[in-house]
Amino acid sequence: MTEDDAVRLDAPVVRPGLAPDGTIAREGALSKVPAAYARLVDEARGRIRAAFPGGRLHSAYVYGSIPRGTPRAGRSDLDLVVVLREPPSAADRTAADRVEAGLDADFAVIDGVGLLLFDVDTLLSELERYDLGFFVACLCTPLLGADLARELPRYRPDGLLARETNGDVSLALAEWERRFAAASSSAAASDSVEGELSALCRRVARRVVRTGFTLVMPRWGGWTSDLALQAEVFATYYPARGAAMRRAAAWARTPTADPSALALLLTDLTPWLAETYLAVHGPKARRPGH
Template sequence: MRPGLEPDGTIAREGALSKVPAAYARLLDDARDRIRAAFPAGRLHSAYVYGSIPRGTARAGRSDLDLVVVLREPPSAADRAAADRIEGGLDADFAVIDGVGMLLFDADTLLSELERHDLGFFVACLCTPLLGEDLAAALPRYQPDALLARETNGDIGAALAGWRERFAAAPGEGERAALCRGAARRIVRTGFTLVMPRWGGWTSDLALQAEVFAAYHPSRGDLMRRAAGWARTPTADPAALGLLLFDLGPWLAATYQEVHGPKTPRPAGS
């Protein structure tokens, strides 16, 4: 059986609170308290943590904290402001992390048919419950198939266009490094889901994702491995960004369209 699967062949939830390193326990307790205080009980549905911390692979002082807060109604500007305050406060108070990101959604969106194989998959398989009722109970079991590949990363072309616009704006070194990190992560993950249905398993490990991709596209393998390195240790070198945005990225976007087709369109402004 391929990695990341349950005995029935569906994708297993990859994180768990039992996997969280001891160094992050107080951080998560504090995050729960701040979320409860910021969002009234009648409005807050649930909260999750995702990424390296619940997978047990976080690096103290280098990894970031990734959170999802689910509300019973669509998030407002005031909700976003509250999330921003939590992000800033946790980042300032805990040296064990390097940055905090909090996503806001409403429960109806996450459970919708449109998001079932994108945000729904994200919550059910990539997020670990922190607070409230787990939405995974209302979502299906997921296969590493072409439908999942299309709906998770079939919009890579649109993402690439946005990265190129940011790059053309001639950002400073810090902004270029952040762009490198975000683009490299998405490109590696998209390269993996391009071949995921043929490989037949699941992983969020960037290095393994690059190796799985390289097994099917060896001519692009070395560049994908470099992208995985930049995803973990980003660079501000314009040449590296050029390889991501004008070489590997366009090839990947075109190939993805040929193999899996475009992601189901979302309403304008969503």
């Protein structure tokens, strides 16, 4: 072994997704939005501003593949967050629904729009500091208004973040099982059932892969939102479950209506993750109603 080899072996491993100080860097930027999506993002900004007039709007963000620069034309969706100065009302949700439907109808480059509504106090609360706060500060790209990241911590890929971001997958399991059972026993047309199963498969698979990744994130020491890489990182620490997690990552990207896929996710991976997560990271802070 040469002296140069020794230097390379002794050098610390630099994980992706981190700023020079070791905190998690914000992953998206408007500068990363592909040209084909630029008008869509500009239009979303204008429609959000018009939908929430009178000073109710605090800020807005875009997240997901579009600000990361990795969307798939006609297959990726547009993900938005709107932050209001007061708790969202039913009228606010109706306004958000109109924005979603209008953008989806007017832009063929996307396959659906999701707009989440929150208020400032919730996002800055101690309870959400390492959950929704992290989501806004690191995974969302500012679109309108004052950036809440300035009032939130710099996050590290540690056990606290792992516990608070994905430590509640067990709470989602019962609802997923209910939806799976309802779709499987539905007398609706086959196409409708297949659509429901595919949508559920995508939702569950995404959550499962992200939970698997954050289970091992503190040991890995970095951050990524790439589902395929998340599955590979997970498999490094739990090789016996690696093949199942890789399949989940594939379904998250290209969902299937095959009931056996959801059976694997709901009866194998999710219960195992919930039990293992609790053992490794402890219980997540209790939310109202739980």
